[in-house]
Amino acid sequence: MEEVESVIEVKNLKAYIPIDPRTEINPVNDVSFSINKGEIVALVGESGSGKSVTALSIMGLNSPSIKYHKESAINFEGKNLMGMGDRNLRTIRGNDISMIFQDPMFSLNPVHKIGKQISEALILHKNVIYKKVKNEVYEILNKVGVSDPGRQMDNYPHQLSGGMRQRVMIAMALICQPSLLIADEPTTALDVTIQAQILDIMKNLQKDTDLSMLLITHDLGVVAEMADRILVMYSGKVVEEGDAYSIFKQPLHPYTEGLMSSIPTLEGESEEQLEAIPGTVPNPSELPKGCNFYGRCKYGTEKCKEQEPILEPLNGNRVSCWYPLKGRNDMSG
Numbered sequence: 001m002e003e004v005e006s007v008i009e010v011k012n013l014k015a016y017i018p019i020d021p022r023t024e025i026n027p028v029n030d031v032s033f034s035i036n037k038g039e040i041v042a043l044v045g046e047s048g049s050g051k052s053v054t055a056l057s058i059m060g061l062n063s064p065s066i067k068y069h070k071e072s073a074i075n076f077e078g079k080n081l082m083g084m085g086d087r088n089l090r091t092i093r094g095n096d097i098s099m100i101f102q103d104p105m106f107s108l109n110p111v112h113k114i115g116k117q118i119s120e121a122l123i124l125h126k127n128v129i130y131k132k133v134k135n136e137v138y139e140i141l142n143k144v145g146v147s148d149p150g151r152q153m154d155n156y157p158h159q160l161s162g163g164m165r166q167r168v169m170i171a172m173a174l175i176c177q178p179s180l181l182i183a184d185e186p187t188t189a190l191d192v193t194i195q196a197q198i199l200d201i202m203k204n205l206q207k208d209t210d211l212s213m214l215l216i217t218h219d220l221g222v223v224a225e226m227a228d229r230i231l232v233m234y235s236g237k238v239v240e241e242g243d244a245y246s247i248f249k250q251p252l253h254p255y256t257e258g259l260m261s262s263i264p265t266l267e268g269e270s271e272e273q274l275e276a277i278p279g280t281v282p283n284p285s286e287l288p289k290g291c292n293f294y295g296r297c298k299y300g301t302e303k304c305k306e307q308e309p310i311l312e313p314l315n316g317n318r319v320s321c322w323y324p325l326k327g328r329n330d331m332s333g
């Protein structure tokens with residue numbers, strides 16, 4: 001069998017924010033996963049589940065108030081990024097690992113021309129002058145579908161539409177040919193037609209370059225379109241992990257089931273009600289004793305209230321639930 005090569009391995013990532021000697025916030029609590037070469041992994045979950053803190057841990061860009069437990073490791077190309085120090089991380093960020101955000105203005109500097117901004121990472125990492133990389137900037141703008149790249153290179157960010165700015169941000173992230181791209185809600189702010197174009201561009205570039213991608217989104221339509229594998233996060237933990245096809249077909253965790261039943265389908269539109277998951281994600285400074293999802297779960301039992309489940313293999317995927325759907329179906333039969 002062909003050996004699968006992982007590009008990044010996140011191991012026992014635990015992030016905390018000390019508030020006082022007896023209180024801490026735990027936005028990410030013992031998260032482990034890896035991403036293989038050329039694979040798109042989607043990180044899904046409601047607001048506050050810890051997706052961004054996980055992604056920013058990889059980039060070393062979380063706020064300094066966020067600390068990590070010492071067993072946390074992020075192995076990338078043979079090096080542990082945890083505790084690597086900002087100077088060394090800077091040589092990896094933008095070069096080997098890049099990130100794009102929901103709001104391009106977060107990444108783009110309003111007072112610099114587009115061409116210069118895109119070239120910055122190349123100039124920094126290759127130690128060359130702008131003139132030498134102008135062609136590469138032109139090429140990458142062409143690839144992300146910016147028309148008339150020569151002219152656009154001389155424009156400022158505010159002169160472009162939202163969709164164009166998003167393309168420029170993707171160009172900027174990919175110019176150094178990173179092996180991992182982290183995309184945090186890359187199309188959430190765009191209208192649906194532009195969103196579809198941007199997703200197409202990302203997918204094509206990913207295929208052409210065998211790029212690995214961590215795609216953070218709460219939009220399951222985007223996940224269905226893009227992802228090979230899905231990690232479902234709830235309250236700082238991965239509660240289900242598996243290949244995208246099987247998770248959409250048969251979610252194992254009640255939370256994943258809830259997320260899936262809140263997607264509209266054409267067939268069900270007239271008769272079926274969309275189900276919202278009642279309640280909210282627990283406060284990360286007051287996590288319950290047992291399963292974090294207990295208070296919102298329609299299948300919860302006393303055991304769930306008292307004992308915390310762990311992520312365990314089931315049907316080739318992993319799930320953290322005392323009564324995963326498969327087991328429940330078997331129990332009822």
Ligand SMILES: Nc1ncnc2c1ncn2[C@@H]1O[C@H](COP(=O)(O)OP(=O)(O)OP(=O)(O)O)[C@@H](O)[C@H]1O
Nearest residue numbers: 017027046047048049050051052053054063065284
């Ligand atoms: N610097 C911080 N100080 C205090 N709390 C924080 C900090 N950063 C994150 N948190 C808390 O950690 C939890 C996880 O946040 P995170 O931003 O990772 O969630 P998310 O899943 O990305 O949500 P969203 O989809 O809204 O971005 C939240 O409860 C958030 O309020």
